[in-house]
Amino acid sequence: MEERNNLYPVFLKVKNLEILIVGGGNVAEEKLTFLLKSSPDAKVTMVSPMYREDTIALAKKFGIEMIKKKYRRRFLKGKHIVIATTDVPDVNVQVYKDCRKRSKLVNVADNPPYCDFYMGGIVTKGNVKVAISTNGKSPTTAKRLRQFFEEVIPENIDDLVKNLNEYRKTIKGDFEEKVETLNEFTKGLIGKKEVEHDQD
Ligand SMILES: C[C@@]1(CC(=O)O)C2=NC(=C\c3[nH]c(c(CCC(=O)O)c3CC(=O)O)Cc3[nH]c(c(CC(=O)O)c3CCC(=O)O)/C=C3\N/C(=C\2)[C@@H](CCC(=O)O)[C@]3(C)CC(=O)O)/[C@H]1CCC(=O)O
Ligand SMILES: NC(=O)c1ccc[n+]([C@@H]2O[C@H](COP(=O)([O-])OP(=O)(O)OC[C@H]3O[C@@H](n4cnc5c(N)ncnc54)[C@H](O)[C@@H]3O)[C@@H](O)[C@H]2O)c1
Numbered sequence: 001m002e003e004r005n006n007l008y009p010v011f012l013k014v015k016n017l018e019i020l021i022v023g024g025g026n027v028a029e030e031k032l033t034f035l036l037k038s039s040p041d042a043k044v045t046m047v048s049p050m051y052r053e054d055t056i057a058l059a060k061k062f063g064i065e066m067i068k069k070k071y072r073r074r075f076l077k078g079k080h081i082v083i084a085t086t087d088v089p090d091v092n093v094q095v096y097k098d099c100r101k102r103s104k105l106v107n108v109a110d111n112p113p114y115c116d117f118y119m120g121g122i123v124t125k126g127n128v129k130v131a132i133s134t135n136g137k138s139p140t141t142a143k144r145l146r147q148f149f150e151e152v153i154p155e156n157i158d159d160l161v162k163n164l165n166e167y168r169k170t171i172k173g174d175f176e177e178k179v180e181t182l183n184e185f186t187k188g189l190i191g192k193k194e195v196e197h198d199q200d
Pocket of ligand 1: 030031034035107108109110111112115117118119120121122132133134135136137138139140142143144146
């Protein structure tokens with residue numbers, strides 16, 4: 001069987017979730033930067049005895065709580081998602097074990113066997129978001145694809161979404177009729193006159 005990405009993507013309301021980042025170095029800063037780029041309203045706490053200057057500035061800007069201590073199990077309390085980024089492999093593995101034991105989602109950054117989930121390449125255009133994964137095989141490809149889609153997805157894609165959202169409210173009929181009307185109306189968008197499987 002050919003290899004295939006079986007990961008299931010979800011779009012988390014991180015505004016309502018508690019995220020903990022363990023560590024405050026380069027990797028922590030990279031993960032935090034991309035998290036906040038996608039989701040500036042994410043609720044994040046960091047725990048680390050040392051932070052980079054730029055990380056402190058970023059944390060201040062986005063209201064992120066910073067605890068200046070070494071990781072302890074008790075810092076997991078109330079957290080839903082945990083990202084471990086320290087330069088001490090044993091600490092990262094301990095975070096992983098502590099989280100698994102408590103059924104918390106955990107990602108040891110850049111360490112696929114110790115990840116319940118992977119961070120993705122993310123493109124946001126208004127209400128539209130595209131997330132990219134290479135199944136952990138090539139983060140560089142995820143980054144390049146992200147850059148590609150940032151270029152090709154038109155800035156005004158959000159106008160279309162908003163217009164269709166308004167139009168959708170005005171359509172009469174039952175659910176099936178509405179679906180049919182919306183599908184008919186948007187056929188041209190994918191550049192084909194005939195769409196064979198309209199529900200796909
Ligand atoms: C997408 C992105 C999101 C983010 O970080 O938020 C992300 N990595 C990014 C960049 C990036 N990371 C690395 C490089 C250097 C080039 C290289 O080494 O390849 C570059 C590129 C660069 O910086 O140019 C180093 C690296 N990363 C991982 C490993 C281990 C391994 O591959 O085995 C190593 C080697 C460590 C070592 O050598 O020791 C692993 C993971 N990195 C992932 C995500 C997950 C898989 C995502 C997927 O399924 O594709 C996964 C599995 C786990 C995770 O961390 O979640 C972000 C781009 C964001 C953007 O630009 O939009
Ligand atoms: N820098 C990179 O781009 C890169 C790329 C691939 C892999 N890595 C690996 O990832 C790891 C982290 O790299 P980095 O560049 O972020 O390191 P770093 O030295 O910049 O940061 C490590 C951070 O972990 C914190 N830390 C150490 N012990 C801790 C503990 N007990 N509890 C909480 N925090 C603790 C430190 O205070 C520091 O903030 C390293 O093992 C490195 O080899 C780094």
